[in-house]
Amino acid sequence: MTPIVLSVEPLTTEAFSPFGDVIEASDAARHFPINGGNTERFHDLMTIATDTDGHAIVSIFRGQPRALPFTLGMLERHPKGSQAFMPLSGRAYLVAVAPAGEGVTVADVRVFLARDDQGVNYAPGTWHHPLLALHAVSDFLVIDRAGPGGNCDEIILQPNGVIPA
Template structure:
């Protein structure tokens, strides 16, 4: 599979692209932080990734994750390109690698994964990279679900990633 450029339309089933669009000063971004009645708090942090993927070999995705109680936002702070890999769920509520889609996000694009959207962990083409991350942390119940794949999903290196 080869990653495509990240667009709001292509990514819409899985989340929201964070980028300014239109002529107005503000462009609102929807974040669903889950059930208001559940205990929890909005958690925000900066994450750093020191190792880049890329080169001239394919990258392998070995697991998918999702967050059952909240959308999860990633906003790049250091202007890097990064890989976004998402997939649908199966009838038995597992990630379905056969439906996977891969995107290359360029500088100036953040993302919001919808609550329960299966996605691969953050991978960057340019390192080091830093992201502002925000999601709801719930006191009762797990906020993160990780599922290893039976066989790795191979993502080709993009020939022309956005710069």
């Protein structure tokens, strides 16, 4: 099958809302001064979701850079909890997502270019490609679920998608 070329769009709160939350210190977020006015708190930027058997954990993922064009051949989802990624290395990265549900095709995939100061929080069950770092090895703070039972489903995309250079 011939791969389908996917377009890349800027990551915005509105465009990403069907898939989860954008994590960023923007004027659109609720924010206010704390610590005697020395710190600005950007408040309640995402919801950390886990099932009743799990609990939230914090990890660091170190992603190898992906070369463009990149063939997107699979997606994964985590049905028992959300999964948040916040870049730590000061580099833009790509986010490839598709709506939650049983049937997903490459036509359902949207690809976003996240700035170096934007994180994402995938809602439970949202299909997404594993970490898509660009340009250099990049670290990400990750908040997700730990607990009993499998929490990672994968699906193979036929045809594949291609993220252009």
